[in-house]
Amino acid sequence: MSGQERHVVVVGAGPAGLAAARAAADAGARVTVLDAADVLGGQYWRHLPDERPAGREHLLHHKWDTYRALSDALRAHPAVTVVPTAQVWSLEQVSSPGLVSSSGRRDGVRLNVLVGEPDAAGRAARTFEPDALVLATGAHDRTLPFPGWQLPGVYSAGAAQALAKGERVAVGRRVVVAGAGPFLLPVASSLLRTGATVLGVHEASRTGSLARGWLDRPWELAGAVGKAGELAGYVGELVRHRVPWRPGEAVVAAHGDGQVEAVTVARLDARWAPVPGTERQVEADAVAVSHGFTPRLELAIAAGCALTASRFVIVDDTQATSVPGVWAAGEITGIGGADAALAEGAVAGAAAAGGDLGAGAAPRAIRSRDRARGFAARIEAAHGIRGGWVRWLRDDTVVCRCEETTYGRVREVVELTGSHETRSVKLTSRAGLGPCQARMCGRTLQDLLDDGGTGVDRRPIVVPVRLGDLAATPTSSTHTASQPQET
Amino acid sequence: MDVAADVVIVGAGVVGAACARSLALAGASVVVLDRGAAAAGTSAHGEGNLLVSDKGPGPELVLAQESLRRWTALAGELADELGPRFPSIEHDAKGGVVVVASDAGLTGLREFAAAQRAAGVEAVEVTGDRARELEPDLAPGVLGAIHYPQDAQVQPVAAAEALLASARRAGAVVRTGVEVTGPLLGADGRLTGVTTTQGDVAAGAVVVAAGPWSADVAERLGSWVPVRPRRGTVLVTTPMPQRIHHKVYDGDYFAATQSAGAELQTSAVIESTRGGTVLIGSSREQVGFDERFSAEVLAPMARRAVTVFPFLAETHVMRSYLGFRPYMPDHLPVIGADPALPGLWFATGHEGAGVGLAPATGDLVAAALLGSAPAVDPAPYAADRPTLQALRPTPDVSDVQAPRGICTSDTTESDPEGARS
Ligand SMILES: Cc1cc2nc3c(=O)[nH]c(=O)nc-3n(C[C@H](O)[C@H](O)[C@H](O)COP(=O)(O)OP(=O)(O)OC[C@H]3O[C@@H](n4cnc5c(N)ncnc54)[C@H](O)[C@@H]3O)c2cc1C
Ligand SMILES: Cc1cc2nc3c(=O)[nH]c(=O)nc-3n(C[C@H](O)[C@H](O)[C@H](O)COP(=O)(O)OP(=O)(O)OC[C@H]3O[C@@H](n4cnc5c(N)ncnc54)[C@H](O)[C@@H]3O)c2cc1C
Numbered sequence: 001m002s003g004q005e006r007h008v009v010v011v012g013a014g015p016a017g018l019a020a021a022r023a024a025a026d027a028g029a030r031v032t033v034l035d036a037a038d039v040l041g042g043q044y045w046r047h048l049p050d051e052r053p054a055g056r057e058h059l060l061h062h063k064w065d066t067y068r069a070l071s072d073a074l075r076a077h078p079a080v081t082v083v084p085t086a087q088v089w090s091l092e093q094v095s096s097p098g099l100v101s102s103s104g105r106r107d108g109v110r111l112n113v114l115v116g117e118p119d120a121a122g123r124a125a126r127t128f129e130p131d132a133l134v135l136a137t138g139a140h141d142r143t144l145p146f147p148g149w150q151l152p153g154v155y156s157a158g159a160a161q162a163l164a165k166g167e168r169v170a171v172g173r174r175v176v177v178a179g180a181g182p183f184l185l186p187v188a189s190s191l192l193r194t195g196a197t198v199l200g201v202h203e204a205s206r207t208g209s210l211a212r213g214w215l216d217r218p219w220e221l222a223g224a225v226g227k228a229g230e231l232a233g234y235v236g237e238l239v240r241h242r243v244p245w246r247p248g249e250a251v252v253a254a255h256g257d258g259q260v261e262a263v264t265v266a267r268l269d270a271r272w273a274p275v276p277g278t279e280r281q282v283e284a285d286a287v288a289v290s291h292g293f294t295p296r297l298e299l300a301i302a303a304g305c306a307l308t309a310s311r312f313v314i315v316d317d318t319q320a321t322s323v324p325g326v327w328a329a330g331e332i333t334g335i336g337g338a339d340a341a342l343a344e345g346a347v348a349g350a351a352a353a354g355g356d357l358g359a360g361a362a363p364r365a366i367r368s369r370d371r372a373r374g375f376a377a378r379i380e381a382a383h384g385i386r387g388g389w390v391r392w393l394r395d396d397t398v399v400c401r402c403e404e405t406t407y408g409r410v411r412e413v414v415e416l417t418g419s420h421e422t423r424s425v426k427l428t429s430r431a432g433l434g435p436c437q438a439r440m441c442g443r444t445l446q447d448l449l450d451d452g453g454t455g456v457d458r459r460p461i462v463v464p465v466r467l468g469d470l471a472a473t474p475t476s477s478t479h480t481a482s483q484p485q486e487t
Numbered sequence: 488m489d490v491a492a493d494v495v496i497v498g499a500g501v502v503g504a505a506c507a508r509s510l511a512l513a514g515a516s517v518v519v520l521d522r523g524a525a526a527a528g529t530s531a532h533g534e535g536n537l538l539v540s541d542k543g544p545g546p547e548l549v550l551a552q553e554s555l556r557r558w559t560a561l562a563g564e565l566a567d568e569l570g571p572r573f574p575s576i577e578h579d580a581k582g583g584v585v586v587v588a589s590d591a592g593l594t595g596l597r598e599f600a601a602a603q604r605a606a607g608v609e610a611v612e613v614t615g616d617r618a619r620e621l622e623p624d625l626a627p628g629v630l631g632a633i634h635y636p637q638d639a640q641v642q643p644v645a646a647a648e649a650l651l652a653s654a655r656r657a658g659a660v661v662r663t664g665v666e667v668t669g670p671l672l673g674a675d676g677r678l679t680g681v682t683t684t685q686g687d688v689a690a691g692a693v694v695v696a697a698g699p700w701s702a703d704v705a706e707r708l709g710s711w712v713p714v715r716p717r718r719g720t721v722l723v724t725t726p727m728p729q730r731i732h733h734k735v736y737d738g739d740y741f742a743a744t745q746s747a748g749a750e751l752q753t754s755a756v757i758e759s760t761r762g763g764t765v766l767i768g769s770s771r772e773q774v775g776f777d778e779r780f781s782a783e784v785l786a787p788m789a790r791r792a793v794t795v796f797p798f799l800a801e802t803h804v805m806r807s808y809l810g811f812r813p814y815m816p817d818h819l820p821v822i823g824a825d826p827a828l829p830g831l832w833f834a835t836g837h838e839g840a841g842v843g844l845a846p847a848t849g850d851l852v853a854a855a856l857l858g859s860a861p862a863v864d865p866a867p868y869a870a871d872r873p874t875l876q877a878l879r880p881t882p883d884v885s886d887v888q889a890p891r892g893i894c895t896s897d898t899t900e901s902d903p904e905g906a907r908s
Pocket of ligand 2: 497498499500501502503504520521522523524525526527528529530531532533534535536537665666667668696697698699700704718719720721768769809810811812813834835836837838839840841842843844
């Protein structure tokens with residue numbers, strides 16, 4: 001770009017964001033990487049902070065070398081600035097007078113960022129109005145409710161994984177892993193490596209749908225970049241530890257007095273409804289559950305990006321979103337795993353920097369991205385949530401843990417008001433109004449109400465912000481709010 | 488599906504719901520139509536303050552006082568009718584406290600309160616110390632306050648749902664996902680119903696209660712009403728043990744708007760809810776139906792809240808949401824018959840007080856349509872009042888007893904962003 005280099009901001013320093021940052025810098029852009037966490041790596045390469053011993057990371061992480069290479073390259077690159085503990089708390093669409101393109105002024109985005117430890121007072125407020133934005137905000141895992149899931153000892157697989165990888169702590173001694181998807185395997189693996197006994201891995205999908213999505217066995221998928229080997233490794237590990245992997249089963253209840261003491265496992269039919277009479281109790285002190293992933297869409301929605309029907313960010317072959325100047329990569333575009341995220345990130349970064357996608361490392365990245373996309377589609381086909389799960393709910397099952405709203409209450413409110421609209425039911429049942437802002441229960445609530453809208457994913461304020469920090473943000477003079485009178 | 492009713496109400500927000508209940512209880516057959524879900528428009532994107540504190544003497548105050556009385560009665564009536572399992576409308580007469588930190592502010596507020604007292608509002612002046620007894624966490628700089636024990640609140644979505652459920656019990660039919668697209672006109676040019684995306688609905692009268700979209704609906708029906716959207720943003724904190732006991736707002740801000748010659752409309756109310764959150768509302772902007780988040784409006788709101796309650800600086804905002812108040816250029820709702828198109832009625836334009844004013848509005852509509860005695864004089868809210876008629880666009884637009892088709896095309900008043908589909 002004629003003398004003036006393009007400024008690319010990447011939000012998220014997981015596999016997608018790191019790969020994007022590197023590709024953008026290699027293509028000649030000035031790059032800023034923002035991540036809320038204090039260490040790079042995202043979900044996949046979650047690890048101990050550098051000041052704590054990290055000699056064994058390679059045992060816990062696949063592709064640890066890839067991570068080291070990426071993060072070293074970024075640290076060494078003069079055009080790259082990495083800002084850890086940088087929480088993007090909102091994104092605004094603005095007309096940016098400073099940004100002049102061939103067509104004159106153009107619209108852009110403004111990122112409002114707070115830098116510092118999450119609960120510290122007086123975090124530094126920064127704003128960015130980049131020439132190009134790459135969103136790589138990832139996903140968090142989704143857990144369907146079941147009776148007893150609010151008991152201590154029930155963990156989301158993501159939380160169990162984070163404790164194992166980031167803190168080297170196993171969530172229990174006798175642990176049951178349940179839910180759906182290939183990510184149950186690495187979770188079981190991490191648990192084994194931190195010393196837990198894994199009593200079983202219960203995969204809700206039955207072999208029928210698994211076969212359609214995965215060929216014969218989940219680990220024998222053809223062609224997915226590196227995935228087959230990685231998953232086969234996990235499976236070998238389960239076999240060595242005599243951990244049974246059981247398709248077509250779910251944990252349908254957790255029991256215990258103030259703490260998980262046992263779980264009920266049941267067989268499921270093809271619709272994920274429990275088959276009566278197949279329930280059995282298993283003594284366990286912890287359960288790790290994951291039924292898939294919910295993309296972190298807040299910034300993409302705030303930017304105005306179009307979404308697919310299953311609510312991922314729509315991207316074209318260059319990972320460009322529907323909004324000019326905004327690219328997306330990684331789990332927010334589809335659940336494809338870390339390899340897909342790496343490949344998409346590399347494409348997005350090069351494109352955002354205005355690089356030539358026909359040259360250098362780009363063509364290879366595009367090919368592996370295309371292969372990885374097939375992988376994402378297979379995961380959805382094989383492990384996507386089926387509606388029958390609702391049958392394992394009881395009226396007293398808590399649906400919203402923040403507000404303690406039960407399934408029975410949601411049904412009652414729907415019946416009494418006659419309203420199926422999520423926003424109304426939230427406000428009359430209180431489900432989804434608590435501190436997690438429906439991250440845990442929003443999609444569950446939508447499933448119960450048969451609502452496919454994006455309302456529950458819309459969070460203009462991405463994470464809670466201290467009112468004092470908000471009060472301290474400067475207001476520009478162009479601000480035209482609060483006109484008291486009609487024109 | 489073609490149906491017929493005595494009255495069709497366009498809009499299932501809190502105002503449409505109140506109209507439906509009043510009419511149905513009085514024996515009319517009522518159909519309520521909403522293109523979206525019930526109670527999902529402005530009524531789900533505002534707050535539920537029922538205030539007299541922010542209103543000077545005049546017709547809006549009269550309507551507010553009548554409505555306040557009605558809400559108190561409704562809280563009991565609705566609970567009795569709908570039973571204990573129905574979501575509570577959370578009626579709470581917690582009272583309001585308007586605080587000031589400057590002598591000038593105090594003087595202005597005192598005069599305002601005196602005028603309100605003369606109009607029947609309970610308004611008790613208190614010292615700064617007494618104010619801190621009412622609200623222990625108030626800023627030390629607060630010099631004095633007016634305590635308004637009558638100020639109350641409801642939860643607007645629950646309230647609208649309850650009014651609709653009650654109306655249904657009295658025979659009203661509520662149809663959601665049905666968009667009103669145009670008029671049915673009699674041979675004499677009278678409005679005899681509406682066309683919708685789901686068939687025609689014939690009716691003796693059509694009541695437009697479409698909130699900020701009322702101008703668009705009126706235009707579709709071949710008439711005119713100058714309602715405009717006025718955006719407001721609300722901040723919500725994470726839940727905390729209760730430390731704010733009344734609706735508290737800053738009267739210095741009030742003094743500023745007074746001195747600018749504008750009537751007091753902004754109620755920058757800070758209050759806690761039953762869920763433990765603190766609500767801070769709300770900004771006012773005229774930006775059409777622009778739903779894009781703007782961080783810049785949040786900072787001044789946060790500053791004002793922290794000025795009144797310093798402890799709030801340490802609390803966290805977890806959510807913001809915005810809505811579009813149905814704004815009227817002459818600051819009064821329109822309740823009554825359209826002077827141009829026989830058969831068309833309005834119940835709209837309540838701006839930032841539609842929840843508060845809904846019950847009295849519903850009663851006025853029912854009284855006017857059914858010919859019974861109104862509880863308050865309806866004249867100030869009439870659609871043919873001079874302050875509105877002065878704004879009416881050129882006669883060749885307003886005079887059309889429009890055959891359908893013309894009415895949805897461009898006219899001068901239409902806001903390009905006006906029709907959110
Ligand atoms: C329990 C679990 C186990 C998994 N196991 C495997 C596995 O074995 N193999 C595999 O291939 N994949 C696995 N995955 C999936 C893998 O984590 C993802 O495929 C990969 O991390 C996606 O990369 P990403 O870059 O899209 O997002 P992420 O790695 O999630 O990175 C997103 C980053 O964005 C940051 N961020 C988000 N929003 C903001 C914001 N507003 N401001 C600032 N920063 C923000 C986050 O802090 C995070 O660091 C697992 C995931 C989970 C949850
Ligand atoms: C931030 C904010 C704070 C507020 N705080 C308060 C407060 O504290 N106290 C108070 O009293 N008021 C408050 N208000 C104002 C109050 O919310 C409104 O005055 C009130 O909700 C208006 O109700 P309504 O029924 O007229 O409109 P709405 O609730 O908007 O209902 C109108 C309905 O019409 C429907 N509609 C539109 N077009 C069509 C069509 N063509 N066909 C069919 N249906 C259609 C819409 O879908 C909508 O559901 C606040 C507003 C905002 C934005």
